[in-house]
Amino acid sequence: xxxxxxxxxxxxxxxxxxxxxxxxxxxxxxxxxxxxxxxxxxxxxxxxxxxxxxxxxxxxxxxxxxxxxxxxxxxxxxxxxxxxxxxxxxxxxxxxxxxxxxxxxxxxxxxxxxxxxxxxxxxxxxxxxxxxxxxxxxxxxxxxxxxxxxxxxxxxxxxxxxxxxxxxxxxxxxxxxxxxxxxxxxxxxxxxxxxxxxxxxxxxxxxxxxxxxxxxxxxxxxxxxxxxxxxxxxxxxxxxxxxxxxxxxxxxxxxxxxxxxxxxxxxxxxxxxxxxxxxxxxxxxxxxxxxxxxxxxxxxxxxxxxxxxxxxxxxxxxxxxxxxxxxxxxxxxxxxxxxxxxxxxxxxxxxxxxxxxxxxxxxxxxxxxxxxxxxxxxxxxxxxxxxxxxxxxxxxxxxxxxxxxxxxxxxxxxxxx
Amino acid sequence: xxxxxxxxxxxxxxxxxxxxxxxxxxxxxxxxxxxxxxxxxxxxxxxxxxxxxxxxxxxxxxxxxxxxxxxxxxxxxxxxxxxxxxxxxxxxxxxxxxxxxxxxxxxxxxxxxxxxxxxxxxxxxxxxxxxxxxxxxxxxxxxxxxxxxxxxxxxxxxxxxxxxxxxxxxxxxxxxxxxxxxxxxxxxxxxxxxxxxxxxxxxxxxxxxxxxxxxxxxxxxxxxxxxxxxxxxxxxxxxxxxxxxxxxxxxxxxxxxxxxxxxxxxxxxxxxxxxxxxxxxxxxxxxxxxxxxxxxxxxxxxxxxxxxxxxxxxxxxxxxxxxxxxxxxxxxxxxxxxxxxxxxxxxxxxxxxxxxxxxxxxxxxxxxxxxxxxxxxxxxxxxxxxxxxxxxxxxxxxxxxxxxxxxxxxxxxxxxx
Numbered sequence: 001x002x003x004x005x006x007x008x009x010x011x012x013x014x015x016x017x018x019x020x021x022x023x024x025x026x027x028x029x030x031x032x033x034x035x036x037x038x039x040x041x042x043x044x045x046x047x048x049x050x051x052x053x054x055x056x057x058x059x060x061x062x063x064x065x066x067x068x069x070x071x072x073x074x075x076x077x078x079x080x081x082x083x084x085x086x087x088x089x090x091x092x093x094x095x096x097x098x099x100x101x102x103x104x105x106x107x108x109x110x111x112x113x114x115x116x117x118x119x120x121x122x123x124x125x126x127x128x129x130x131x132x133x134x135x136x137x138x139x140x141x142x143x144x145x146x147x148x149x150x151x152x153x154x155x156x157x158x159x160x161x162x163x164x165x166x167x168x169x170x171x172x173x174x175x176x177x178x179x180x181x182x183x184x185x186x187x188x189x190x191x192x193x194x195x196x197x198x199x200x201x202x203x204x205x206x207x208x209x210x211x212x213x214x215x216x217x218x219x220x221x222x223x224x225x226x227x228x229x230x231x232x233x234x235x236x237x238x239x240x241x242x243x244x245x246x247x248x249x250x251x252x253x254x255x256x257x258x259x260x261x262x263x264x265x266x267x268x269x270x271x272x273x274x275x276x277x278x279x280x281x282x283x284x285x286x287x288x289x290x291x292x293x294x295x296x297x298x299x300x301x302x303x304x305x306x307x308x309x310x311x312x313x314x315x316x317x318x319x320x321x322x323x324x325x326x327x328x329x330x331x332x333x334x335x336x337x338x339x340x341x342x343x344x345x346x347x348x349x350x351x352x353x354x355x356x357x358x359x360x361x362x363x364x365x366x367x368x369x370x371x372x373x374x375x376x377x378x379x380x381x382x383x384x385x386x387x388x389x390x391x392x393x394x395x396x397x398x399x400x401x402x403x404x405x406x407x408x409x410x411x412x413x414x415x416x417x
Numbered sequence: 418x419x420x421x422x423x424x425x426x427x428x429x430x431x432x433x434x435x436x437x438x439x440x441x442x443x444x445x446x447x448x449x450x451x452x453x454x455x456x457x458x459x460x461x462x463x464x465x466x467x468x469x470x471x472x473x474x475x476x477x478x479x480x481x482x483x484x485x486x487x488x489x490x491x492x493x494x495x496x497x498x499x500x501x502x503x504x505x506x507x508x509x510x511x512x513x514x515x516x517x518x519x520x521x522x523x524x525x526x527x528x529x530x531x532x533x534x535x536x537x538x539x540x541x542x543x544x545x546x547x548x549x550x551x552x553x554x555x556x557x558x559x560x561x562x563x564x565x566x567x568x569x570x571x572x573x574x575x576x577x578x579x580x581x582x583x584x585x586x587x588x589x590x591x592x593x594x595x596x597x598x599x600x601x602x603x604x605x606x607x608x609x610x611x612x613x614x615x616x617x618x619x620x621x622x623x624x625x626x627x628x629x630x631x632x633x634x635x636x637x638x639x640x641x642x643x644x645x646x647x648x649x650x651x652x653x654x655x656x657x658x659x660x661x662x663x664x665x666x667x668x669x670x671x672x673x674x675x676x677x678x679x680x681x682x683x684x685x686x687x688x689x690x691x692x693x694x695x696x697x698x699x700x701x702x703x704x705x706x707x708x709x710x711x712x713x714x715x716x717x718x719x720x721x722x723x724x725x726x727x728x729x730x731x732x733x734x735x736x737x738x739x740x741x742x743x744x745x746x747x748x749x750x751x752x753x754x755x756x757x758x759x760x761x762x763x764x765x766x767x768x769x770x771x772x773x774x775x776x777x778x779x780x781x782x783x784x785x786x787x788x789x790x791x792x793x794x795x796x797x798x799x800x801x802x803x804x805x806x807x808x809x810x811x812x813x814x815x816x817x818x819x820x821x822x823x824x825x826x827x828x829x830x831x832x833x834x
Contacts, residue, residue: 075710099707101763102669103737103756104786131706133748134739134759141740165747173744186710243660243722244699252519263711270715280719282661284701289548290516292822293492293603294680298687300818302697305660320520322551323558327590330582331550337830339520342551346518349825356821369521401717404773405709408766413754 001367002216002376004228006235008355009362015238016224016231023230026390027220040397042183043382046191047213047375052178053206056193059156059176060200066093066119069201070109072135073123073194074099076186077158079263080378081198083256084190084209088371091203098135106138115146119201120155123194125180127164130409136166158193185397187264188382191375205371212375220383229383232309232364236384237391239307239360240281246299246308248286250347251369254311258285261381268385270401271394279392281307288312289346296350300357308354308361311377312347313369316340418784419633419793421645423652425772426779432655433641433648440647443807444637457814459600460799463608464630464792469595470623473610476573476593477617483510483536486618487526489552490540490611491516493603494575496680497795498615500673501607501626505788508620515552523555532563532571536618539574540611542597544581547826553583575610602814604681605799608792622788629792637800646800649726649781653801654808656724656777657698663716663725665703667764668786671728675702678798685802687818688811696809698724705729706763713767717774725771725778728794729764730786733757 006012016023033039071078078099085095096109120139124132143151152175159166161179170177178193189195191213196206219228236245247261262283270280286295288310299306322342324335334342354361366373389396423429433440450456488495495516502512513526537556541549560568569590576583578596587594595610606612608630613623636645653662664678679700687697703712705727716723739759741752751759771778783790806813 074707078707079711100669100704101706101756101760103733103760104735105669106756107735107737127747129710130751130759130763133745134751134756137739137742137745137748137751138737138756140742140744144742165745168747169745243720252517252522259711266712266715266719267710270712270717270719272718278718278720280715282701282715282719282722284699287517289518290491290495292819293546293684294496294676295683295687296822297816297818298683298697298699300687300821301689301695302683302687302699303660303695305699316520318521318524320524320555322554325554325557325561327557328550328554328582328586330544330585331554333827333830334547334551334554339518339523339551339555342547342826342830343518343520345826345829346547346822348829349822352825353822357818399714401714401774402709404717405713405763405766405770408769409759409762410750412762412765413750413759 002228002373002380003365004231005363005365008351009235009360012235016234019234020224022391023224023234023387026387027230030386030390040183040185040188042181043188043191044217046184047210047217047379052193053196053210056178056196056200059197063119065117066201067117068094068096068113068119069198070096070098070113070118070120070139071123071198072098072120072132072139074129074131075263076189077123077125077129077132077194079256079260080190080195083254083260084195084199084204084374085202086256087253087369087374088199088204089202091201093201093203095198095202099131101131101134106135110138110142115143115154118154121158121197122155122166123158124164124166125160125186125189127159127166127168130406133165156197158197187267188397190260190378208371209375212372213379215376216379216383219380229380229387232380233384233387233391235362236281236307236388240392242305242307242360243282244284244306245281246284246286246306247311248288248291248308249311250288250343251311251313253369254374255287258287261285264381264385267399268396269388269392269394273393279394288350289343292346292350296354299354299359304358306359308359310347310351310361310363311366312344312351312363313366315368317368317370419645419790419797420782421648422780422782425768426652426777429652433651436651437641439808440641440651440804443804444647447803447807457600457602457605459598460605460608461634463601464627464634464796469610470613470627473595473613473617476614480536482534483618484534485511485513485530485536486615487513487515487530487535487537487556488540488615489515489537489549489556491546491548492680493606494540494542494546494549494611496673496677497607497612500671500677501612501616501621501791502619503673504670504786504791505616505621506619508618510618510620512615512619516548518548518551523552527555527559532560535571537572538614539572539583540576541581541583542577542603542606544576544583544585547823550582573614575614604684605814607677607795625788626792629789630796632793633796633800636797646797646804649797650801650804650808652779653698653724653805657809659722659724659777660699661701661723662698663701663703663723664728665705665708665725666728667705667760668728668730670786671791672704675704678702681798681802684816685813686805686809686811690810696811705767706760709763709767713771716771716776721775723776725776727764727768727778727780728783729761729768729780730783732785734785734787
C-alpha cells in the first residue's frame with residue numbers, strides 16, 4: 001500500500017481541483033504517444049511481461065553454482081538493481097557493482113573472486129558505454145585466463161534486442177543475452193531484465209515486485225482523485241520555483257533508493273524546454289534518521305528553497321524489542337519500546353519539525369518495506385516523472401546534455417598519448 | 418598534494434585581491450577564539466595529538482582477535498570513519514555501521530556475527546544519542562547473552578571526557594573508553610578517536626593521515642596567496658547566491674566522502690545569522706563517473722544555480738592496463754589504454770563540459786588518493802567551513818535546529834502507548 005499525505009499543505013485539494021484540466025491533458029498527451037516508435041514508453045508495459053520473468057527464472061535455475069554476481073554497468077544499468085538487491089537479497093549470493101573505472105578496487109575485486117563460482121553480467125542498452133566496455137575487457141580477459149573455453153558460461157549480457165557491441169559479442173560467441181526492450185531507456189529499465197536478472201539471483205520476490213508495479217499503472221490511469229502519480233506530479237509542478245527536491249527515505253534497507261530517484265528525476269527533467277529555457281529541479285538524496293544528524297539543521301534553519309518528499313514505512317516486517325539492560329539505566333526511556341517504534345517516532349517528529357520550520361513537505365507512506373510496496377513506489381515515481389515531462393514541456397526520455405562529455409572523453413583519451 | 422584549479426573562473430585572482438581584507442579579518446576573528454572555552458575549535462589541534470594515536474595503537478595491538486568491528490554511532494560519529502575505512506581498509510577486519518534504527522538489518526547482522534570475534538564501539542559525544550543508545554541496548558544484551566562476564570572486553574566507548582551515559586557506563590563497568598576532546602564537535606571529530614580507533618583496526622596509515630592534516634593547518638595559517646582554505650572559502654562566499662554546492666568526487670574508494678562533506682557543510686552553515694536571516698547553501702553529493710550518467714544532464718542543461726567542486730586524483734596508486742581482447746573489437750579504442758587514464762579523461766571532459774554549459778565550477782586536484790592527501794583534504798574542508806562561518810555570520814559549531822526534532826521524537830515515543 002502506498003499512501004499520499006499532504007496534511008501540512010492545506011490548500012492542496014483546492015489546487016488539485018483547479019489544475020484538473022491541466023493534469024488530465026498532460027496524461028492524455030502522454031498516453032497518446034503510447035505505442036509510437038521512439039516515444040520510449042515501453043516501461044509502462046514491463047510489469048505485465050511475465051514471459052521474460054519466466055525465462056529469467058529458468059536461467060537462474062540452470063545456474064545454481066553462482067556464488068558471486070558481478071554487475072558491469074553504470075547509471076540506469078546499476079542504480080535500480082543495486083537499490084532493490086540491497087533491500088531484498090535473501091539467497092546468500094554476493095553482489096559486486098563495477099559501476100566505475102577506478103583501478104584499485106577492481107584489482108582487489110578480481111583478486112578476491114573465485115572465477116569458477118562467478119557470473120558476470122554486462123549491462124548496457126547501447127552496448128557502447130565506455131565504463132562498461134572497459135570493465136568487460138578486464139573481466140573477459142580474467143575469465144578466459146582462468147576458465148579457458150568455459151568462460152562463455154560465466155558471462156551473460158543484458159542489452160538492446162538487436163544492435164550494439166554487447167549484442168554482437170553474444171551473437172559471435174553464443175553467449176546468453178537478455179533484451180532491454182527497444183522502447184525502454186536506461187533509467188526506466190529497473191523492471192526489465194536489467195533489474196530482474198540480478199534480483200532473480202538475489203532471491204527477491206519478483207512476482208510481488210511486478211504486482212506492485214501493476215498497481216501503480218492502475219492508479220496512473222485512474223480518475224484524478226485516485227491517481228497518485230498525477231497528484232505527486234502536481235505537488236512538484238506547484239513547487240517548481242523551489243530549486244531543490246529532497247527525497248528522504250526512512251529505511252536502511254532502501255539506502256540506495258534515493259540515488260536511483262536522483263537519476264530518474266534529474267536526467268529526465270533537467271532539460272531545455274521548447275523555448276530553450278533551462279528547466280528542472282535538483283533532487284537531493286537523504287536518509288532517515290541519518291540525515292537528521294546531517295542535513296536537517298539546514299532544512300530547518302537554512303533557506304526555504306526546498307520541496308521535501310518523506311518516504312515512511314508504517315509497519316515493520318519483523319520488529320526488535322529493546323531489552324531493559326540494567327547496566328544502562330540512562331536508556332530507561334527506551335526499555336520495552338521497539339526499534340521500529342523509535343524509527344517511526346523519529347520520522348513523524350522530523351515531518352512535523354520541517355513543516356513548522358516553514359519548508360514545503362509531504363509524505364509517501366508505505367504499509368511496509370516489501371517487494372510489493374517498492375515495486376509500486378518505483379513505477380509510481382516513473383509515472384510522476386513522465387507526467388512532469390509533459391507539464392514542463394521537456395522530453396523526459398532523452399539525455400542530450402551528456403553527449404558533449406562523451407565526445408570530450410574520447411578526445412582526451414586519444415589526445416594524451 | 419592538494420591543488421586548487423580555477424581555470425574556468427577567470428576573474429578569481431582579482432576577486433582574491435579585492436577580498437583580502439575581508440578574508441584576513443575572518444581568519445583573525447576565528448583564530449582569536451582559539452583556546453576559548455566553548456568555541457569548539459579543538460579540531461585544529463587534533464593532527465598534533467600523537468599521544469592519543471599511541472594509545473589507540475596500543476589498544477589495537479592488545480586486541481588482535483577482532484574479526485568484526487561494529488560501530489554504533491550516527492552523523493558525525495559514523496560518516497568520517499566510514500568514508501576513510503572504505504578508502505583505506507587493509508587489515509581484513511570487517512566493518513559494520515549501525516547508524517540507523519531499522520530492525521530487519523540489525524536482526525540480520527546479529528545473526529551473522531560471531532560474538533567471540535566481535536568488537537563493538539559505541540560512539541557519541543553527548544552519550545545521549547537515542548539511535549546509539551538503542552543500538553547499544555541490543556548489542557549489550559547480545560554480548561552478555563553469549564559471553565557472560567567476558568562481554569566487557571568486547572565493548573569500547575568513544576565519548577565525552579567526563580559526562581554522559583557512555584562515560585558513566587564505562588566508569589561503572591570498567592570498560593575501555595576513549596575521549597572526544599571537550600572542544601571537538603561531532604562533525605569535526607574524524608581525526609579524534611572517533612575516526613582513529615576504527616581506522617587502527619582497519620589498518621589504515623594513521624601517521625600519514627595526520628601528517629596530511631598538519632599540511633592543511635599550515636596552509637590555513639599561511640599568507641593569503643598560499644592559503645588554500647581561505648581561497649576555497651572565498652569561492653563559496655562569492656557564489657552564496659547560488660542555492661546548491663555540488664561536491665563531486667572522482668574516486669570509487671572515496672564514495673562515502675561526499676556524505677561526510679554534506680554534514681560538515683550543511684549542519685555548520687545552514688543557520689540563522691545574527692539578524693535572523695536564513696543562510697547557507699545546500700551541498701549536493703555526487704560521484705564520478707557514476708553521476709555523468711545521472712546528474713550531469715541536469716547540471717548541463719538545467720538551471721545555472723550551482724557552484725560545483727570537482728575532486729580529481731591526478732595519478733593512481735596502482736593502475737590497470739586494458740587488455741586487447743580479440744572477442745571484443747568494438748572496444749578497440751580502449752586497448753592498451755589504462756583504466757586510470759579513462760577515469761582522468763572522463764573527469765577532465767566533465768570539468769570542461771560543465772564550464773562550457775555556463776555552470777560555475779572549480780577543481781581540487783589530489784596528487785593521488787592516499788591517507789596523506791585525504792587527511793589534508795578533510796582538514797582543509799574543516800578550515801573552509803570554519804572560515805565560511807565567519808564570513809556568513811553564523812556559529813559553525815552548534816546545531817540548534819535539530820533540538821525540536823529530538824523533543825518531538827521523545828514525545829511521539831512516550832505518547833503512542
